[in-house]
Amino acid sequence: ESANGFQFKKDSLTQKLQDTESRNQALEARLSELELRLESQQQEREAFRASLRSLLELLDGKIFELTELRDTLGKLLESS
Amino acid sequence: ESANGFQFKKDSLTQKLQDTESRNQALEARLSELELRLESQQQEREAFRASLRSLLELLDGKIFELTELRDTLGKLLESS
Amino acid sequence: ESANGFQFKKDSLTQKLQDTESRNQALEARLSELELRLESQQQEREAFRASLRSLLELLDGKIFELTELRDTLGKLLESS
Amino acid sequence: ESANGFQFKKDSLTQKLQDTESRNQALEARLSELELRLESQQQEREAFRASLRSLLELLDGKIFELTELRDTLGKLLESS
Numbered sequence: 001e002s003a004n005g006f007q008f009k010k011d012s013l014t015q016k017l018q019d020t021e022s023r024n025q026a027l028e029a030r031l032s033e034l035e036l037r038l039e040s041q042q043q044e045r046e047a048f049r050a051s052l053r054s055l056l057e058l059l060d061g062k063i064f065e066l067t068e069l070r071d072t073l074g075k076l077l078e079s080s
Numbered sequence: 081e082s083a084n085g086f087q088f089k090k091d092s093l094t095q096k097l098q099d100t101e102s103r104n105q106a107l108e109a110r111l112s113e114l115e116l117r118l119e120s121q122q123q124e125r126e127a128f129r130a131s132l133r134s135l136l137e138l139l140d141g142k143i144f145e146l147t148e149l150r151d152t153l154g155k156l157l158e159s160s
Numbered sequence: 161e162s163a164n165g166f167q168f169k170k171d172s173l174t175q176k177l178q179d180t181e182s183r184n185q186a187l188e189a190r191l192s193e194l195e196l197r198l199e200s201q202q203q204e205r206e207a208f209r210a211s212l213r214s215l216l217e218l219l220d221g222k223i224f225e226l227t228e229l230r231d232t233l234g235k236l237l238e239s240s
Numbered sequence: 241e242s243a244n245g246f247q248f249k250k251d252s253l254t255q256k257l258q259d260t261e262s263r264n265q266a267l268e269a270r271l272s273e274l275e276l277r278l279e280s281q282q283q284e285r286e287a288f289r290a291s292l293r294s295l296l297e298l299l300d301g302k303i304f305e306l307t308e309l310r311d312t313l314g315k316l317l318e319s320s
Binding site: 055056062069 | 135136147154
């Protein structure tokens, strides 16, 4: 092979390598971004569920209190 | 006793008897009125209690439905 | 009229008067009893209504708290 | 430069390029996976919110019905 031929192939390979490496960096940046987004969604989701669990406990309390009120009304009706 | 004395006592007794009988009629009228009032209050009271018992059953239904809603929320939170 | 005739009528009137007076006493006793019963039912009724009014206020409170819980859930759903 | 020198550089570049391309493929596979996961989480989240919105409407209904029950009790207390 001629020296020119070698040089051309070397340049072509170097160019391809640079393109691939720069594509790599773009992919890694996109991956980091997605991983952060997943993590942040996970945290949001946990916070949301924690709020819902609090609401569920509040609802339990309200149902308990309505049941007490119902029993008071029931006893009032039976007693007289 | 003289005939006049007898006549006077008889008139006096007759008068007293009439007064007492007329007092009797007034008392019996008042009694009838009170008995009717008691009976009518009893009926009102029964109707009122029947309405309250209906409300109690409605309240039972609402508490049951709230408990179902609470369970649905609970399962939703556990499942995901 | 003979003295015997007068005496008989007097005794008969006296007897009737005693019967009517004793009937009067029975009626007055019955009236007092009914009046007490009406008054006591009135007091019971007032106490019962007062208890129901307390229950109504408790129910108002529970409905208000359920509405707050509902609004919290609504905001949670909108915010995220 | 000698022919051996050229050959060595070309091999080295070719190797590096292959490594980078294979890293690229791994990154792209990981990205696809994350994108699917994000999309699936998004769908889960939408389904979850839709269920919560249904529950919110049910809760609205229950609160409305409790308020009606409360008004019925209120009218019952006023009317008698």
